[in-house]
Amino acid sequence: VQEVHQRLRDLRVNLSDPWIQLSLGTHYLDAVKNDLEPDLTTAFDLLSAAQKALPDHALILLKLSEIKMLQKDYQAAESLSKQALQLDQNNYLLYFMAAQTLMYGPNQAVVQQWLEESVRLNPNFGYNLMTLGYVHWRNERMDIALNLLKQAASIFPESAAMAFVQGKYYYAKG
Numbered sequence: 005v006q007e008v009h010q011r012l013r014d015l016r017v018n019l020s021d022p023w024i025q026l027s028l029g030t031h032y033l034d035a036v037k038n039d040l041e042p043d044l045t046t047a048f049d050l051l052s053a054a055q056k057a058l059p060d061h062a063l064i065l066l067k068l069s070e071i072k073m074l075q076k077d078y079q080a081a082e083s084l085s086k087q088a089l090q091l092d093q094n095n096y097l098l099y100f101m102a103a104q105t106l107m108y109g110p111n112q113a114v115v116q117q118w119l120e121e122s123v124r125l126n127p128n129f130g131y132n133l134m135t136l137g138y139v140h141w142r143n144e145r146m147d148i149a150l151n152l153l154k155q156a157a158s159i160f161p162e163s164a165a166m167a168f169v170q171g172k173y174y175y176a177k178g
Contacts (some may be wrong), residue, residue, distance in 0.1 A: 005046050012024075022053065022054040022057035022058045025050045025053050025054035025057075025062055026049050026054040026058070026061070026067075027051075027096040027107065028052070029046075029047045029048075029049075029051035029054060030047075032046050032047040033047040033067060035053070037070070037074055042074060043072060044071050049066050052068065055068065060091055062066065062088040062091045062092060062098055063088075063101075065084045065087050065088035065091075066084070066085060066088050066098075066101055066105055068084050069082075069084035069088070069102070069106070071085060071124060073081040073106065073108075073109060078106075078109045078111065081105065081106060082109070082114060083108060085102040085106060088102060088120070089102055094126070095154075095177070096121075096122045096123075096125035096126035096129060096132065097129075099121045099122035099125065100119065100129070100130075100132045100135070101121040102118050103116075103118040103135065104135065107135075107139075111146075112139065113144075115139060116140075119139060120136065122136075123136060128159060128161045129159075130156045130159035130163075131156070131165070132164075133152050133153075133159070134152070134153065134156035134163075134166055134169055137149045137150070137151075137152030137155075137156060137173075140152060140171075141172065141173050141176065142155075146176070146177065149173060150173060151165070152176060153169060153170055157170065
């Protein structure tokens with residue numbers, strides 16, 4: 005991290021610019037989030053600084069929510085995601101991303117609710133249908149899951165992601 009920051013300073017990059025902070029914070033989060041014990045400090049600090057300068061940027065709140073999920077602070081993660089959704093209540097992609105962020109947290113009802121809202125706002129997105137189907141599959145509501153997966157498959161029949169989720173469904177069915 006220090007080497008990257010020094011190199012950027014050498015290139016005269018303004019590390020106080022909130023857009024640079026957002027970019028770097030996202031990069032650092034993506035780089036460590038799959039580690040067994042990720043060091044999220046730098047990503048959190050950069051994204052927090054960016055959020056102070058850009059308080060109406062929903063993506064920053066969702067990235068901070070992702071960090072809280074990784075830290076198993078589910079209540080804070082959900083709160084940050086809700087704040088992001090309040091910034092643009094008619095954005096189907098925000099609902100989808102917020103649900104994705106909380107996908108493996110304890111409040112599956114809110115994940116389902118946000119996916120349903122994403123589908124309501126844009127029933128032709130496909131990934132929201134597929135993910136909602138996956139949520140129903142995980143909760144053993146197979147008929148609902150299959151219906152949603154079929155709807156998603158009709159939108160993007162050549163999708164590898166769709167084939168993967170359908171395969172999981174049929175595997176579970178035996």
